[in-house]
Amino acid sequence: MPKVLVANRGEIAIRICRAARELGWSTVALYTEGDESHALYADENLQLNSASDYMNPEKIMDYAIRTSSTHIHPGYGFLSESPQLAQAAATSNVVFIGPEPEVLRIASDKMCSRELAESLKVPVAPGKRVSSPEDVLKFSRDIGLPVMIKALDGGGGRGIRICEKEAEFVDSFKRCLGESPSRQLFAEKALTGPGWKHVEVQVLGDGVDVVHLWERECSVQRRFQKIVETAPSSLPRTLVSPLVGAAVKMAKALRYKGLGTAEFLVNAQDNDWVFLEINPRVQVEHTITEEIMDVDLVRQQLLLFAHPNTTLSSLDFTSNLEHPSSHAIQLRLTAEDPTSQFRLSPGKILAEELTLPAGRGVRVDTWLSSSAEWEVGTEFDSLLAKIIVFGRTFEEVTQKARRALSEFNLTGQVKTNIDVLTGIVHHSDWSSNSIDTLWLERNLASVMKLGSESRPHRERKDTTPRVQTSSSPYVTLQPGTMFHLTVSPSNSESQSQTHALTLSSIALNTFPERLSGTLQTSMIHSGTIAFDLSQSTSVAVGSSSFELADPNNRFHIGSPLTGKIVELHPALTSDDEGDGGRRVRQGEAIAVMSVMKMESVVSAPRDCVVQRVGKGIQVGVVVGEGVLLAVVDEQVKSRL
Incomplete structure (x- = not known):
């Protein structure tokens, strides 16, 4: 019986473990200290020395051999597009659940995949490899501004900057280089005007034949990071058809095996489109294709690699599936503070602070499960959950999305992008499908305002007392900062309860040893009370x-x-x-x-x-x- 090492974490690791267990496969999870929730879904688990081990092919292979794993599933991100890991697995007679190493060398390199597209007469935007800001300058003077600087191996918004001015080239080049694992970049003509949509086609290949499972639209983005995806797209079928044809043509040329996605930029206003890149792995947004096509993509991916002679026809994929009549939306809930330029919001989440949506037509993929508390750290991405809704029409799933988002609630120190997601699906441009890749950037303020107004305002839950931040033994007391504290009254007249409070005055401040003053309460009752606050720590500020x-x-x-x-x-x-x-x-x-x-x-x-x-x-x-x-x-x- 196969045994699969899941070389990933979070919700995708849970997703893979569940699919493997349904097939009777044994599973092995990898985890780091403080990030163990996904490991509970595996038969075996190993603790990594550090988060960097997820990016080390030699370490991953060592774990696979040590656990006698027959397969490695890389999930998405990390080493999912690594030819080195695929080659190391092949050398060790371990099955890598993904394309062959030589296919990955083309598909995971954005310039190589562009060259493949050009050889097949698939249109691409003008682009060129660059090794310095001076190369970018020369390229821009040939094709005009704006230009994109991209990492050959970037993804998820990483390693990509748009430059409107020549003065931005030096810093943007440096930032992209720092975010590129291979430290290789290219420049590309930026297609960011009104009407440009981001559309991708899902394909599945067995090394000979290829089928497509139609398209998804990913136009709701911020800084080239996808936030909301829909399936199918809002494009007319006449414009979707050439995209599907191009995706299948490229996959067949590669003799592609596994799940993959071909991404395109499409301008419906003038029927123009260009190929962007290939993602040779399962995508974060595979969920919405699963719902509209009624197929478990991760299960099919595992079955495809269960035996070397498995074909698409043996999995009942004898032809491309009919265009779906249903619709689905995926909303990415992240631990980010939209009021502070979407900065990561680290900290603890307690189970009692969290309410996730449920009900007919609602699916939630998350790592916030099977525990009393979770830690949002800085080592990994900010994704908390994927909220997926599905139904018969776009209007119906929009209504489900609004309802699902209204049910979500998270109190405590970790902030989320819930107001942004809510504002998007309540916006008139969403309802009329008037979205392009820069729409959210242009409308962010109004979207956030609409989202805040559209969400039910709940009183904050009582929470477990805590004053310690994730990496510091002390707390910064600043205007506007929110804390969850338990205070003891300085006199018998004050009530010992949990309050939503505002610091009114500070009489004594040797915090974290002691803090005394007055609080302005706003929840249980109004008025000012005296208090003392102490922190159970032996570390003083001076020794931090x-x-x-x-x-x-x-x-x-x-x-x-x-x-x-x-x-x-x-x-x-x-x-x-x-x-x-x-x-x-x-x-x-x-x-x-x-x-x-x-x-x-x-x-x-x-x-x-x-x-x-x-x-x-x-x-x-x-x-x-x-x-x-x-x-x-x-x-x-x-x-x-």
């Missing part, structure tokens, strides 16, 4: 690894998000205080932070000189939001 920036001190530059420092300005690493050695110009990168494999720049707000670096600040450390990066002086020293 980092310092907190004072948000009211203009000379403090703090981290605007939780993330790993991957780059620091030379002024923060140099001991030279003479001749401008500690000088930073306005707009220069004080630090570059990596969160979920995407890089964000902390820029200098003005010309300044670094007086000192924050405690513990160095490349490679993970810092929390509000941590002091540097103390600066506005007086720029003269070179004279």
Whole structure:
């Protein structure tokens, strides 16, 4: 009986384990400390040394051999498109559930797949490999602005930047390079005007024959990250037909085996379209194809690799399936704060804080299961759950989406994009299918407002007392910051209850040792009460690894998000205080932070000189939001 090592985590690992168990396969899960929820669905599990092991082909193969696994399923992301892992598996007589290594070398490389498309007369946007910002400049002067800089092996919005001006080339090139595992980039003409939609075709191949399972639309995006997907697309069938034909033609040319997706940009206004890339793996949004086609894609994927002689016809895929008459929507619920540029919102989620939707026509794929609490960290992506709704018509599934989103509730410290999702499906442009790839960027403010107004306003649940942040033994007390605290009254007249509260005044602040003052309550009853707050920790602020920036001190530059420092300005690493050695110009990168494999720049707000670096600040450390990066002086020293 086959035994599959699932080289992934989260909801997709659970999805694979469930499908394998239904087939009678044994399963092995990999997990890291604090991220074990998916491992509960496997027969065996192994703890990784670190999250980086998910990206190490040698480590993955070692785990497969150690557990006597016959198969490796890479899921999506991580090593799912790695020719190295596929080759290592073949060498060790372990079945890699995905295309052959030589196919992956073409399909996972965006320029190689473009070249394949061109050889088959499939249209592509102008593009060229680039090795420097100067190459991008030359390319842009040949084809015009705007241009895209892309990683050959990027995905999920990573390793891609759009440049409207030549002045943006240097920084965008650097950021894309940092987000590319192979550190290889190409430039492409940006097709971002009104009317351009993102459409992809699902294919399944057995190494000889290929069938398609129609298309999905993924036009609701922010910074090239998909947020909401629908199936089928809103395009006329006459425009979908050539996309389907191109996808099948390319897959057959590759002698493709497994699940795959061909992605396209389509402009319905002028019937123009171009090929973008191939995703040689199961997609995050495979769920909506499953619902409209009534087929378990992960199950079929496993069956296809159960025996070397398995064919599509033996799986009853004798011809392309009829166009579906039903509709489905997938909404990606993420741990991000839309009010703060969609920054990751790390922290703990307690089971009692979470309410997920259910009911007829609603499916939820999530890793928030089988536990009393979960931790949202900085090592992995922000996806909490995929809310999938399906029904007979687009109007019906839109109504189901609205209902499902209204049922979702999460109290506590972790913020989500629920208002954005709600605003999207309540917007008139959604109902009229007037969406293109930049629609959300143009309408984000109104979408968030509409989403907030459309959601039911619930009182916050009582939560387990906690004052400790995910990576820090102390708490930043700032205006607008929300905490869940249990306080003891300083006098017998105050009620000992849980309140929604606002700090009114602080009398004593040696926090985390002690904090005393008054609270303005707004839930149980109105009025002001005195309180004492203490934290059960032996670590004082002074002995912490980092310092907190004072948000009211203009000379403090703090981290605007939780993330790993991957780059620091030379002024923060140099001991030279003479001749401008500690000088930073306005707009220069004080630090570059990596969160979920995407890089964000902390820029200098003005010309300044670094007086000192924050405690513990160095490349490679993970810092929390509000941590002091540097103390600066506005007086720029003269070179004279």
